[in-house]
Amino acid sequence: MIKRNILPGFGLTMGFVIFYISIIVMIPLIIFIIKAFNISWLKFFTTVTSPRLIASYKLSFGISLLAALNNGIFGMVLAWVLTRYRFPGKKIIDALVDLPFAMPTAVAGIALTTLYAPNGWFGRLLEPLGIKVAFTPFGIWVALSFIGLPFVVRTLQPILQEFDPEVEEAAASLGANRRQTFQRVILPMLRSGWLTGFALALARGLGEYGSVVFISGNLPFRTEITSFLIVSKLEQYDYDGATAIAVVMLTVSFILLLGINYLQWRCRKYQ
Numbered sequence: 001m002i003k004r005n006i007l008p009g010f011g012l013t014m015g016f017v018i019f020y021i022s023i024i025v026m027i028p029l030i031i032f033i034i035k036a037f038n039i040s041w042l043k044f045f046t047t048v049t050s051p052r053l054i055a056s057y058k059l060s061f062g063i064s065l066l067a068a069l070n071n072g073i074f075g076m077v078l079a080w081v082l083t084r085y086r087f088p089g090k091k092i093i094d095a096l097v098d099l100p101f102a103m104p105t106a107v108a109g110i111a112l113t114t115l116y117a118p119n120g121w122f123g124r125l126l127e128p129l130g131i132k133v134a135f136t137p138f139g140i141w142v143a144l145s146f147i148g149l150p151f152v153v154r155t156l157q158p159i160l161q162e163f164d165p166e167v168e169e170a171a172a173s174l175g176a177n178r179r180q181t182f183q184r185v186i187l188p189m190l191r192s193g194w195l196t197g198f199a200l201a202l203a204r205g206l207g208e209y210g211s212v213v214f215i216s217g218n219l220p221f222r223t224e225i226t227s228f229l230i231v232s233k234l235e236q237y238d239y240d241g242a243t244a245i246a247v248v249m250l251t252v253s254f255i256l257l258l259g260i261n262y263l264q265w266r267c268r269k270y271q
Contacts, residue, residue, distance in 0.1 A: 036247045039240045047244040056226040061252070063137055063225075064205030067144035071201045072194060075152025082153070083160040097154070100147045105210025112143055113214045135217030140225065143211045148201030155197035156190060163189060192264050199260040206253050 036044075047053070082094050100108060116123045116133035123134060133139045163186070171181045209227040216223040226249055233242035 035243050044244045047241045048248050052220055055221045056224050056229055060226040063140045064202055067141050067205050068198050068202040070145050071148045071152045072198045075149050079153045079156035097150050100150055109211040109214035134215050139215040140212050143215050144205040147211050148204050151200035152197030155193050159193045195264045
């Protein structure tokens with residue numbers, strides 16, 4: 001007996017999905033790769049291995065990773081608080097989590113620079129303590145933490161909302177303390193979702209430009225991110241150089257995300 005779906009039209013919807021993915025994702029990537037093959041190997045290697053660009057790689061990937069880890073920790077705590085507790089102003093805090101999504105990245109960069117510049121509201125308080133935020137790698141970390149936080153929170157909230165608190169009570173009744181309950185009951189349930197939020201925050205950080213370009217100061221070998229160098233190449237009409245840098249970023253980002261997806265698969269398999 002052939003089972004029919006309640007909602008027919010699988011062929012039509014699948015065709016639309018393939019067409020949409022091809023137009024939005026696949027065709028631009030294919031054209032991009034074809035453009036990259038037109039660059040001579042010597043120019044490609046010379047461009048992507050310049051000392052200034054290598055310094056930007058280290059900064060971009062290092063700070064993006066640290067910001068994603070930071071968002072993974074505090075995003076999980078924030079998602080837990082918003083899901084498990086009731087307190088005055090909860091709805092306001094919950095709405096503020098989405099602010100980095102709604103705010104244009106350039107506006108976020110200007111706002112953070114205004115706050116953390118030496119004469120800013122926070123900067124003038126931190127400056128006497130010897131803490132500099134704006135125009136330093138620390139400022140880039142602050143910006144990437146700001147724009148990446150919602151990815152972790154919004155990924156973990158639905159999982160926590162579906163989790164039955166009676167499972168925690170059952171673990172406690174079996175003699176587990178709070179640490180054991182978190183490690184053996186709650187953490188395994190959150191692991192896959194946490195990796196998803198972490199991967200999204202990391203990917204957003206690697207490709208971020210608007211919120212970082214203002215607060216970083218774009219100092220060569222110090223606060224210059226790779227995205228800024230791509231834009232600089234485009235402004236100089238060096239399309240081959242911009243394409244070469246973009247290929248490196250795309251390749252490394254793809255490898256990182258592939259590794260994270262593999263970890264997610266492993267977590268689901270043994271969950």
